[in-house]
Structure formats: C-alpha cells, structure tokens
Amino acid sequence: MNELIAPALPFDMLPRAREAVRDVKLQQFVGNATHLKDTQRGGIFGRDFGNDYDDLRTVARDTKQYALDHLDELLERFIERAQASGARVHTATTAADACNIALEIARHHGAKSCVKSKSMVTEEIGLLPAFEAAGIATLETDLGEFILQIDGDAPSHIVTPMIHKDRVATAKSFVRELGARYTEDPTELTMIAREHMRGVYRQADLGVSGANFLLADEGAAVICTNEGNFDLSVGGPPVHLVFVGIEKLIRGACDLAPFLKLLARSGTAQPLTVYTSFVRGPRRSDEHGGPKELHYILVDAGRIGVLAGKKRDLLRCIRCGACLNACPVYRKVGGHSYGSMYAGPIGAVLTPELERAQGGHDAGLANYKDLPRASSLCGACYEACPVKIDIPKFLLHDRARLRARGLSPKSEGATLALWRMLSQRPVLFRMALRAVRFHARMLGKADGEQSWLTHAPGPAGAWTKSRDLGVATGESFREWFKEHKRSGGAP
Numbered sequence: 107m108n109e110l111i112a113p114a115l116p117f118d119m120l121p122r123a124r125e126a127v128r129d130v131k132l133q134q135f136v137g138n139a140t141h142l143k144d145t146q147r148g149g150i151f152g153r154d155f156g157n158d159y160d161d162l163r164t165v166a167r168d169t170k171q172y173a174l175d176h177l178d179e180l181l182e183r184f185i186e187r188a189q190a191s192g193a194r195v196h197t198a199t200t201a202a203d204a205c206n207i208a209l210e211i212a213r214h215h216g217a218k219s220c221v222k223s224k225s226m227v228t229e230e231i232g233l234l235p236a237f238e239a240a241g242i243a244t245l246e247t248d249l250g251e252f253i254l255q256i257d258g259d260a261p262s263h264i265v266t267p268m269i270h271k272d273r274v275a276t277a278k279s280f281v282r283e284l285g286a287r288y289t290e291d292p293t294e295l296t297m298i299a300r301e302h303m304r305g306v307y308r309q310a311d312l313g314v315s316g317a318n319f320l321l322a323d324e325g326a327a328v329i330c331t332n333e334g335n336f337d338l339s340v341g342g343p344p345v346h347l348v349f350v351g352i353e354k355l356i357r358g359a360c361d362l363a364p365f366l367k368l369l370a371r372s373g374t375a376q377p378l379t380v381y382t383s384f385v386r387g388p389r390r391s392d393e394h395g396g397p398k399e400l401h402y403i404l405v406d407a408g409r410i411g412v413l414a415g416k417k418r419d420l421l422r423c424i425r426c427g428a429c430l431n432a433c434p435v436y437r438k439v440g441g442h443s444y445g446s447m448y449a450g451p452i453g454a455v456l457t458p459e460l461e462r463a464q465g466g467h468d469a470g471l472a473n474y475k476d477l478p479r480a481s482s483l484c485g486a487c488y489e490a491c492p493v494k495i496d497i498p499k500f501l502l503h504d505r506a507r508l509r510a511r512g513l514s515p516k517s518e519g520a521t522l523a524l525w526r527m528l529s530q531r532p533v534l535f536r537m538a539l540r541a542v543r544f545h546a547r548m549l550g551k552a553d554g555e556q557s558w559l560t561h562a563p564g565p566a567g568a569w570t571k572s573r574d575l576g577v578a579t580g581e582s583f584r585e586w587f588k589e590h591k592r593s594g595g596a597p
C-alpha cells in the first residue's frame with residue numbers, strides 16, 4: 107500500500123474498509139476513474155477560467171452561504187411561489203415523514219409503479235425500500251443506479267454511483283437479469299437498458315426525482331442530468347414527486363450561473379451537464395407534456411440541526427463529487443467502506459453530523475468513529491471543493507472530540523506518546539531513525555519496496571493488520587538537506 111495513504115486509515119478500521127484495502131480490482135476501478143476525473147477537472151478549470159477559478163469559487167461559497175444564512179426567508183418565498191404555480195409543497199422533518207408523505211400520495215392515486223431518476227436524498231431517507239414494502243414497483247432510470255438495482259448493490263460515489271464496477275460486470279448482469287445477449291460494448295449496453303426502460307416510463311403511475319437547486323424567487327427546481335432520464339420521469343407519469351433537502355435553496359435564477367459553471371466541471375469535467383431542466387408547477391392547460399400533479403417534498407432530516415451547529419458550512423455542498431475524486435483515501439477504499447450513502451471526505455464529516463443533529467449529542471460520532479480518521483489531511487478535498495468547504499478543519503475537530511470523549515483507539519494514544527517522546531529527544535530520535543535504516547540495509551531492499559516483515563509485533567500489530575510495513579528510505583531528511591546545502595543545490 108502507498109505509504110502516504112496507509113497512515114491515513116484508522117487503526118480500528120471496520121471490516122468493510124479492511125476488505126477494501128485488500129481488493130486490488132476495486133482499487134484499480136476506483137483509483138483509475140477518480141484519478142482521471144480529478145485530472146480532467148483541473149484541466150477544464152485551467153482552460154476555461156485560468157486564474158479566475160478561485161474568484162469563481164469564492165462567489166459560489168458566498169452565494170450559498172447567503173442562502174443558508176437566510177434559509178427561513180427563502181423557504182417561505184419558495185413555498186409561496188411554488189404553490190402559486192400550482193405545485194403542492196410538503197415539509198418533512200424526518201426521513202420517515204418524507205417516506206410517509208410519498209406513500210400517502212401514492213395511495214391516494216392508487217399508484218403501483220414508479221420511475222425514479224437519481225437522487226441522493228431519496229437514498230438517504232430510504233424511499234425505495236418504503237415503496238417496495240408498499241408494493242410500488244420502482245425502476246431506477248439513471249443507468250448506473252439501474253445496474254446497481256438489478257445487482258442488489260448500493261451506490262459508492264455521489265456522481266458516479268457504480269464507480270466500483272466495470273462493463274464486464276454490467277454485461278454479466280444484463281445477461282443474468284434481463285436475458286440480454288453478452289456484450290461489453292458501452293453503446294450496446296446502454297441500448298439494452300434503454301429498451302428495457304422505455305416501456306416502463308409509458309406505464310408508470312408515479313415519477314420521482316431529486317433536484318440540484320431550488321430557486322426561491324421562481325418557486326422552481328433545477329435538475330442537472332446527463333442521460334435525460336429526469337425529463338422522461340417528469341414527462342410521462344401523471345404525478346411527479348421532487349424530493350429535495352432544504353439546503354438546496356438559493357435566492358433564484360439570478361444566483362444560478364456560478365453553480366452551473368462549477369457543478370459539471372467539478373463532477374465530470376463537462377462545461378455543463380447535457381440536460382439542465384427547470385421545473386415549476388404541474389402541466390398547464392396549453393401544455394402537452396408534464397405531470398398533472400407536482401409535489402415538492404422538502405426534507406429536513408437533521409439539516410436544521412446542522413445549520414444551528416458548528417459545521418453549518420457543510421450544507422454548502424452541491425454534491426459534485428470532486429472531493430471524492432481528489433481524496434487519496436477514497437481512491438484506496440472506495441465508497442462502501444464509509445458505511446453511509448455519503449462517502450469520501452464530505453461523507454466522513456457530514457454523516458456523523460447529520461446523525462448527531464437527528465439523534466442527540468455526539469450519537470453520530472460514536473456510530474462512525476472511524477470516519478474522522480479516514481483521511482491523510484492532505485487538503486486535496488478543500489482544494490477541489492467548488493464552494494470552499496474546509497473539510498480537513500472539520501475532520502480535525504471531530505478527531506479532537508473523539509479523543510475528548512475517550513472514543514479514540516488506545517493504540518493511537520500510545521503511538522502519539524511515543525512520537526512525542528522521540529521528537530523531544532534529538533539523540534533518541536536519530537538513534538531510532540538509524541535503527542530503521544539499519545533494518546532496511548540488512549534486508550538489502552531498495553527504497554519503497556515492501557518488507558518481509560509484513561506485520562509489526564506487539565500492540566503495533568493493530569496498525570499492520572491492514573497495511574504492509576514499508577521500508578524506510580536509506581537517507582534521512584537531515585542527510586539529504588546537508589548534502590544539498592553542501593553542493594549548493596536548492597533544498
């Protein structure tokens with residue numbers, strides 16, 4: 107394992123993460139895809155904005171912060187204007203409330219089938235299991251989500267839910283579940299899925315979607331997709347439900363442009379998503395398409411509690427996925443290791459915080475005590491974030507809370523105590539470094555190669571349960587520095 111990453115993973119890593127760090131295939135899929143996305147993101151921002159990129163992020167940060175600071179006012183305005191255009195607006199305090207509202211609407215219409223486009227908040231509230239339990243057959247229409255649905259699998263990335271799978275796995279799933287002929291050709295695979303979905307769109311009683319932004323001034327929702335499945339979900343069925351977290355509110359279309367510029371570039375390195383759809387009310391008498399009934403279900407599920415707490419900045423997140431792509435730990439362990447539907451750096455801080463806000467003091471952190479330490483604190487997530495959320499700051503804050511509450515693993519305290527003792531005693535420190543380098547020389551290994559001693563003895567064994575014990579380099583920093591200074595090279 108990359109020695110930079112190894113220290114970032116918690117000592118008491120949960121079994122799911124322990125398995126992931128040993129899954130070479132998973133690391134190959136996730137590592138390659140995220141590395142590519144991250145590189146392309148840097149490229150497109152450099153090409154399109156150059157030195158103005160940081161100013162654009164600042165504008166987006168301030169605009170979203172303004173919306174959060176005036177959420178009550180914007181919420182009222184949105185509700186009033188959406189209702190004026192004929193939509194029905196519901197507010198749900200908890201995940202269960204949100205599901206019950208949807209079930210009530212479905213029952214009222216005698217709905218038996220539903221087409222659903224991609225929505226993180228419906229994953230968060232568990233809408234699909236609730237619909238299934240009520241006998242409402244629901245089809246995921248986002249291609250990635252559809253593949254996961256037929257596989258009985260869960261999303262592992264905010265933007266690219268099936269980042270942990272490849273097209274071979276998809277081809278096999280289509281043969282097994284849809285009776286399709288085997289093909290690994292992406293276009294053919296897409297056509298198979300499309301063929302399967304088209305008929306369902308025409309028959310569905312209910313459409314469900316999320317939204318990327320809510321515009322208070324217009325009482326409208328903005329949905330950004332690449333596959334056009336949202337437009338089919340809203341255009342076909344007679345009733346449509348838009349589920350959206352209340353933090354998605356912004357002032358109005360006047361504030362939208364920076365987010366559209368940042369969202370697609372940060373997520374998929376596109377100038378814009380292929381479809382940017384605006385929805386306001388239900389179908390008007392002079393319109394041919396659209397639902398006869400449009401419902402907005404505005405979900406709190408802990409957000410108001412987060413807003414009142416120290417981590418309110420987290421609600422600025424526009425779910426672009428850039429911090430996941432940039433994160434060296436996410437690249438190694440994938441999304442399922444985080445044990446929550448919000449994975450990666452943002453998930454590591456948002457998941458415990460949402461749970462805390464719903465379950466009382468520190469309940470979240472106690473349930474997810476491995477997450478604050480699932481980071482190398484390299485800062486790549488902050489650099490990638492289009493709305494400048496300082497994720498490392500919040501991770502450090504959570505680590506301090508874990509320590510204060512005695513929830514940190516004992517071995518962590520012992521290691522830090524050893525480090526403190528050595529770093530305060532230069533002679534001992536140098537002796538320790540020499541001992542490590544002696545070990546490397548004895549083994550005759552080149553720098554960076556793995557040691558034959560793969561597990562550390564004693565209590566330190568917990569550290570190497572999921573890591574290789576790397577070999578230290580043959581030259582210390584002090585020696586390197588002295589040598590460069592002597593030869594006149596820049597240190």
Ligand code: SF4
Nearest residue numbers: 423424426427429491
């Ligand atoms: S925290 Fe920032 S980078 Fe990560 S998903 Fe949210 S907006 Fe994107």
